Amino acid sequence: MEVSDIKKVGVVGCGIMGGGIAEVAAAANYDVIIAEASQDLLDKGMRAIEASLALSVRRGKITDDVKTAALGRIRGTLDLKYFGDCELVIEAVTENLELKKKLFRELDGICRPDAILATNTSCLSIIDMAAQTSRTEQVLGLHFFNPVPAMKLLEIVKTIATGDETLRVARAFGESLGKAVVVAPDIPGFIVNRLLMPFFLEAIRLVESGQATREDIDRAVMLGLNHPMGPLKLADFVGLDTACFIAEAMYDEMKDDRFAPPVLLKKMVAAGRHGRKSKKGFYDYG
Ligand code: CAA
Numbered sequence: 001m002e003v004s005d006i007k008k009v010g011v012v013g014c015g016i017m018g019g020g021i022a023e024v025a026a027a028a029n030y031d032v033i034i035a036e037a038s039q040d041l042l043d044k045g046m047r048a049i050e051a052s053l054a055l056s057v058r059r060g061k062i063t064d065d066v067k068t069a070a071l072g073r074i075r076g077t078l079d080l081k082y083f084g085d086c087e088l089v090i091e092a093v094t095e096n097l098e099l100k101k102k103l104f105r106e107l108d109g110i111c112r113p114d115a116i117l118a119t120n121t122s123c124l125s126i127i128d129m130a131a132q133t134s135r136t137e138q139v140l141g142l143h144f145f146n147p148v149p150a151m152k153l154l155e156i157v158k159t160i161a162t163g164d165e166t167l168r169v170a171r172a173f174g175e176s177l178g179k180a181v182v183v184a185p186d187i188p189g190f191i192v193n194r195l196l197m198p199f200f201l202e203a204i205r206l207v208e209s210g211q212a213t214r215e216d217i218d219r220a221v222m223l224g225l226n227h228p229m230g231p232l233k234l235a236d237f238v239g240l241d242t243a244c245f246i247a248e249a250m251y252d253e254m255k256d257d258r259f260a261p262p263v264l265l266k267k268m269v270a271a272g273r274h275g276r277k278s279k280k281g282f283y284d285y286g
Helices: 017-029 037-056 064-072 098-109 126-130 164-176 192-208 214-223 229-240 240-254 265-271
Strands: 008-012 031-035 074-077 087-089 116-119 139-143 153-158 180-185
Touching: 008 017, 008 037, 017 031, 017 064, 017 074, 031 037, 037 064, 037 074, 064 074, 087 098, 098 116, 098 126, 116 126, 116 164, 126 139, 139 164, 153 164, 164 180, 180 229, 192 214, 192 229, 192 240, 192 265, 229 240, 240 265
Parallel strands: 008 031, 008 087, 031 074, 087 116, 116 139, 153 180
Antiparallel strands: 139 153
């Protein structure tokens, strides 16, 4: 398969990541079908895609015509049976390995034999998902970053079974979306989260020990390292529940203390302080 053969992209999950992926694919002229588990979630996700495209129009990034055309290329569904003619499917469902393995089994039965199946997981083992299919060489990770339309990077995650042709087509697909591509290994955290998680966790340990304030930590990183957000603000943005889940998954796999979530993070998650989405994390967003 060549990237020019990709006409229809399937996206499973219409949350922040799935919706963002659908949006950038449609804006790059691919036909997109996006699946959700319920009509409510699908409607909510489609409204978010429309709002994000409208924001891009207001910011002068795209014209109103491009927005209308992109929306016209995205079709929502509750049924994966419509994914049969997709050349590429990207799943972006909840970070649950058993759920993802089941989904890959299902997609393998539905999708055309030459279709590439990808996961947007940020930390789970991709070969475990690929092993559920009869096409391990056509399975890989396409790890996008939030907010998908704004972030330049796409991590392409190559398992020990991913074929060279799949990798080549995935790279060309990422570039066709305007993303810069890096190839990462199928190890816990790939490249970005391998570096980001110890950074987050060390910042949280500094707060936990009372040695520095959250404001000083974030200011230090923003002004001293030129990051757009400090680690605590960014952890709130990613979601403290998500960050804790990723760290725990990496710790479980590697038994390396650098990835062990600090007690403070676990307590904040237990208290429902999930960051920006719950309006409370290291900062208040009320
Ligand atoms: N959709 C589209 N474009 C957006 C956007 C959105 N939701 N939000 C911001 N942008 C664009 C703007 O159009 C603007 O583009 P230009 O510079 O070309 O004009 C640019 O991003 C900056 O936007 P603003 O000035 O309005 O806002 P800002 O300066 O506050 O930036 C931000 C917002 C882009 C989120 C910035 O703060 C940032 O980059 N933060 C870090 C985000 C990050 O690190 N994300 C990765 C998280 S890790 C992850 O996702 C993976 C994982 O597995 C955990």
